[in-house]
Amino acid sequence: MVGMADFAEGVPCWVDCALPDADAGRRFYGALFGWRFREPPGAGESYAYVGPHPVAGLYRKPDGRLPTAWTVHFATPDAGRLLARAVAAGGTAVSGPDVIGELGVRALVADPDGAVFGLWQPGTDKGFRELTAPGAYAWSEVRTRESAVVDPFYEHVFRYVGYDVPGASGERLWSPEDFGPGVDTAVLGRAVLAADDVPVELPAHVLAQFRVGDCGKAVEAALRLGGRLRDGPRATPYGTFAELADDQGAVFGVVAE
Template identity: 50%
Template sequence: MAVFAEGTPCWADVQLPDIEAGKRFYGELFGWTFDPVTLEARIDGRRAAGLVPKRDGRMPTTWTVYLATGDAGVLARRIEAAGGRMVMAPYPVGPYGVTALAADPGGAVFGLRQGGERDDGFQTRMEPGSFCWMEVYTREKDAVDTFYAAVFGYVAQDLAEGSLDYQVWSPPGSRPGDDTSFGGRAVITDAFPAEMPGHVLIYFAVQDVDAACAATVRMGGRITNEPFDTPHGRIAVLTDNQGARFGVLAEPAAEGDSAKGGSAKGDSAEGFRTGDAPEGEPEVEGSAETGAGTRAGTGAEAGEESLADRPAPGSTAKTAEKSAEKPDDMT
């Protein structure tokens, strides 16, 4: 069984009011097939993400990322001591271990997953249709930076281009850099809608961002941020046909590797650098009070694949700057 580093993304799921519609949408968009019992999405038989039935209309329709932990109870106490709060206290989910929901001091909600007997975390990353990056957006920069360093021990690397403030995270004990980073922190500035809450945005790798946008619109979703190019790939932010928002990224083909098209590299354990700011729909990410998608049978068990090459950080600054020039729509 593989092992995920403490605090790194180990699973993602989306809470939807109509699961069958979600299967059709994401099946066409990412080529996912689905386990009929657990609703796990698979790529060539490997676990990529999960769909969660939304049983309470007050809860947001949203994607949730889960961070790995060896002891959810201990981590929950650290979260509260560091100024965060538990939205949903740790609870057992049978062979899938223990899961919980927490919010950082800026209100961004994320999940926790303590592994159980069943290895049900990501089995693929960075290839088309799979998770590739997470971003925490916040208005409480100092409190949030201190929070993630204290709770998870993230090794931070600041990227500053002009007025942009962006921080890239690597696992505790690692050397900061593009070969270890898995996510980042962006600041919600005055350029964005005032009602935009703190939130987490996750990205999926695709071969063709424009094709993903066209498919999303054709299936009743919408483009939240139009595709644009960065030095390390083409990016867009999309909203599915039920209101869940997510990013897509196509890494440019390496020199002499045109057969890959825009696909992300290989099967690496951590993500690619992105930074587009999502639209300001408070209901989508919701406040920490509403919780996020979690259920027995779709959470992640501690596990992590080996690290692989990644492009240098830098697209974060360019993409967040692009979004600041043109705030997200409010429809």
């Protein structure tokens, strides 16, 4: 998507993964999604490419106590301002704002239920440059047990308009205020972690999902590479979905439309 517009505030613009072994991560995701990797100067992580376009980042986590996880980043023209707004709304500042050379400014936030997400103030790095091809980012969903607290947090911080999904218990879609509510304008989803089928030790999180041509084949490939199947494949109104963990434990989703 050469020349694609910059992202409006509150729209997911980047996703990256902190791993104990970044080389192993490049092997796993390179084989699964066909990603090729480069290391832009000053980025501190490997960028994954679909064709000529960056779609994700992988890096070795600096502290073994940190979670092995994918992190979704939301665009903003001012990471410091939005971080302060999130903290005032009941979130927790995890790190930043950190200036990443000329690339941009990054901050990490935990929502009131503990799900961590990023804020990205672009410099020369605008974020995703491809969103339609297999291997590209597809969607994100906040997974929480505390929707009564989490919903107003995101709707205040990002000025989202909320939209409950008809016929889908516990699911909500969010659109930026200027976009208007509805399925066609949504940029983020929220699902409630059900007590009867989700382990109590599973923390709240933001689940990143990637496009694939065939969900079943992607699951088979992930299992061959040492990953684990957590859910699916199952049909949804938006395509066939599966939730996986890679060979180091980072959880992500795949979806075939």
